Amino acid sequence: MSEQLFQKMAQSIIDGDSDAAVALARESIATGIHPLDAITKGFVMGVNTVGDAFGRGEAFLPELVMAGEAMKAAVATLDPELKRRGSERKILGKVVIATVEGDIHEIGKSLVATMFGASGFDVYDLGVDVAPDKIIGKAIEVNADIIAMSALLTTTMVKQKEVIEELEKEGLRGKFKVMVGGAPVTRDWVKAIGADGYSEDAIGAVTAAKQLVGVA
């Protein structure tokens, strides 16, 4: 019975169908299925399927993003029930993510944020053109595990370095893992600025983030 429901849940994510995902989440609450089971045995399976297919070149960005959105909708529906039962979803970690100051490129950053959320991270997306002190302030406020910064321009990627320097100056560098991303970011750059992780794409970013919080 619940097996069937789990399969439908996974399928709703694969289909990127937020409405179906929300309906299935409600149905699982009504039938008394534990929300954690709904997430881990149902919805997450769908995210994994789409992520794997994307890695093989068989699924595409629209599928990936819509799967992420459907996942977000399902989790939002299940959250009140989780709280009611006094249990919590296992959060892989808290991520503060932003596109750096002076840079308004959003798509790549949002994609990574969506995939972080869909994979079980708590995501604080600060948007685009975000100043270093704002990023750091938020990270302190929510006690983040990871600070993730995107830059699409060679002229703005220096801001990634500035944030790390600022963290060092304030003695906070050891408190957060720092991930950077964006078209101009290379392995050499990551090394030069002393960041902890980077990836070529959103799926790889999830893998890298999992490694940084020690769950991979």
Added chain:
Amino acid sequence: MQPKLELLSKELTDRILDEAFQLMMNPGIKVQSAAARKLLAGAGAQADETTEVVKIPEKVVREAVRTVPKTFYLFDRQGNCKVTYGGNNVHFDPGSSGVHVLDPETLEHKTAHTPDLIRLVKVAEMIPQYDAQSTAVVCDEVPKSIGDLYRLYIVLMHSVKPIVTGAFGIKTLEAMIDMVALFAGSRAALAEKPQAVFDICPSPPLIWSKFGAENLIALARSGVPAEIVSMPLAGAAAPVTLVGSVTQHAAECLSGITIHQLAKPGSPIVWGGAPAIFDMRKGTTPMGAVETAMIDASYAQVGKSLELPTHCYLGGSDSKIVDAQAGLESGVGAIIGALAGVNMISGAGMLDFLACQSAEKLVVDAEAVAMAKRLLAGLEVRTETLATAFFEGINFKGDFLKQKVTRELFQTEQHLPSTIIDRDSIRGWQQSGSLDTFERAKIRTAQLLKEYQRPQIALDKEKELTSIVQHLAREAGLEKLPNLD
């Protein structure tokens, strides 16, 4: 709306036809077949038996053109319609009759043998961009006298797609028709649902050889589609002006159509060709020149003005390897042919003035074909509003990836290229080995060959086919057919 390239005004098209009709009267057409001269004379043409020159009045030609079917179809072996000759339908097939193949490892131009042809047929069979097969190369190890039917045999044994082929002699033509008819059930069934079209070449300028003319007559009587491949060579075997060559092409095709329709009115025939300009430095015949493509596009327009099915030779290159020249000439040619609305565009895979075939290039050219086909599909309105509805809830954010409609429509709006086209990031490309197009093509070719499965052929048909070929091979002095495995 299908985008279109037209190089001729209506006035110029009419002038080309007018001068083509003049050429058919003066100097007339040299027809080296007595049977064809007899047909023409019987219809009112003036034939000189000593000079073999026939003066064909416009009225006779116009009547012949009137009886040509405006549209006909080619079918695959299961009887599915795969090719529409007529209107502005556009199809592509590999170039044919090469004598060399490009060795992907040594880059040598090797004399083609049976395994080379099999390899080409397998790759073309696996690529959806090719709507038909061609008899791509002549195999050197079989006697020349059966070279035409032998290559058809190899294609029939490895493919179910329609075939663009051609005979080198009348006797072999009849055998080749029988070979294709075997799969249709009978010659009548083949005429009803043709699975092959046969190329026939006039000899420039303005000559129908004995074989060419008799080939026309035999094909007309069989009802199997014929495709005229007129080859004006601008500046050498045709006027140096492009429009002059187009006019010669028209006269050669019109006279061929007249012979063909007089033999049997209503038999399908194609207004086709393989013209080229003549390179004045090297004395070669560049198939990748833009002027060659311009002659093709123009004669196709003339053929369309007569409502005839069309063919041309584009998408090949004169380069010797699969390099940038090969890519740009083949791509430009494919696009021009497609925009000209040519029904069958032959030439993919070809290098070195159509002398050399390459399976790897076929794989690359398929991407040019895909781009040409995407271009032809044009811009379509697929949503109720063009853009306004998309902006609901967008609030100045780049969130279109999250829209359901993006997921629904992106694969119709965008052609997704194969691994031949690199769209990776620089790092992704480096991680995959920093491969250039040709290296990627080698990998994809190997993959396609691995995935290929020989079509199921009824054992009795396969036996009968092999026995026809075996019999003719023995007559030609070849005791045993080459091993196909």
